[in-house]
Amino acid sequence: MEKIIPSVKGTRDFYPEEMAIRSWLYRTLREVSESFGYQEYDGPFLEKIDLYAAKSGEELVKEQAFVFPDRGGDLITLRPELTPSLARMVAQRQRQLTFPLRWWSFGPFWRYERPQKGRTREFFQWNIDLIGANSPESDAELVAICVAFFKKTGLKPDQVGVFVNDRRLMDAELEKLGISDAEMKKRVFRLIDRRDKMHPEDWAAYSIEVGLSVDQFEGLKTILDNRELWKNSPEMQRFFESLRAFGADEYVHYNPQVIRGLEYYTGTVFEAYDLGRDGRAILGGGHYDNLVADVGGEPLPGVGFAMGDVMIGLVLQKYGCLPPLGTAPADVLVTVFDETLLVESQKAARQFRELGLRTIGYTEIVRLPRQLKFADRMNIRFVVIVGPDEASAGQVTVKDLAKGDQFTTTIVEAVETIKKLLA
């Protein structure tokens, strides 16, 4: 056997089983997105590197993007995220579009990272944004969409949760501690982000490194341990009230430690987690003040989030929320009795198809047991046999592999019976 050329590191082959899951996920995301009136869009998979130079984290482009020169010498990037493309698309038609804009997308992205559990180099991502909106209720809508997705897939509030915070609130609270310098705030946000990942002593040491006084450090801990902090924020109060109206509050929790790395978030920020012991982040998003800031154009606030297909796939599998696998490609298999009846079988298969049943006609002349075994393996429930007796009588024999019984009748009647049995 020839040596098989291996696939590119961090990519996945989608065999029919996996493809069925991917399609199911796409369908589900579409249903959820469209139920809130969002429109599907997409950008190019290839972009010039300049698009990401200004925006995004520096690391995302420099360390994590697939970049290569095209034949003309331009540096081309396999898109590592969608937001910059979205910003351009919106900016280009800022005067023509009707705001607020509700857009969603599901497509492939690439990041040159070391593959591990829940992370590949080629992955799909659900992006959904509400652009040109600036209220806590808009923010709540996005969280509600996320919750609607959880509900639709059967994930329960004790399995997954959305944790919410507000950067404006945190800004105000840090001000109270005498932390007002912008650079300092950035470092403190980073410190907050690291809390759960470090030992308490190391984290305390890190706080000194960041430049916090002992009093400020104690104050910060008090803030981070206060699950009622949101009550200090009129926006958060409206947000949670709205969430109740959306019927999504069961899944949503306030958590002052949610900050998020991306710098462009300016208000509400949220992250969804698997609540299990080894739980990891499923999706993240938040409110931004100006989507098109770096592209020019009018200030345009909005809110959105992104969810990768790999992590959510693992979570859905873990909680048994994936659709059943091994679904049959056809309802009927029309077998070939022998060479002389091959054409009869093909004609029969065509009639089954025309009468609305998904039908495979066997195209090889092999022994009957083998064809039955094929049907069994493929999970095809009904096997049609056109033998000499049937052919001369203008009938077919239909065997129901699920029940084990069989009957002989005309094709029209057979189709009716099969449809009843499938219903």
Next chain:
RNA sequence: GUGGCUGUAGCUCAAUGGCAGAGCACCUGACUGUGGAUCAGGUGGUUGUGGGUUCGACCCCCAUCAGCCACCCCA
């Protein structure tokens, strides 16, 4: 980018440095107009790749590639 674990039949895995095996799957038959079950027989391997040590390497050493895991980062 850093560290750890693992690579043996299509799959899941065995094999003190001394003949490379099992289960499942596959093929054939028992069963010439009927799948699953059972029984009998059979096919299947450059032990990831390249070096080294040794009389002898799946086993020990080095390198490399891949997968997994943890960091890092994030979705």
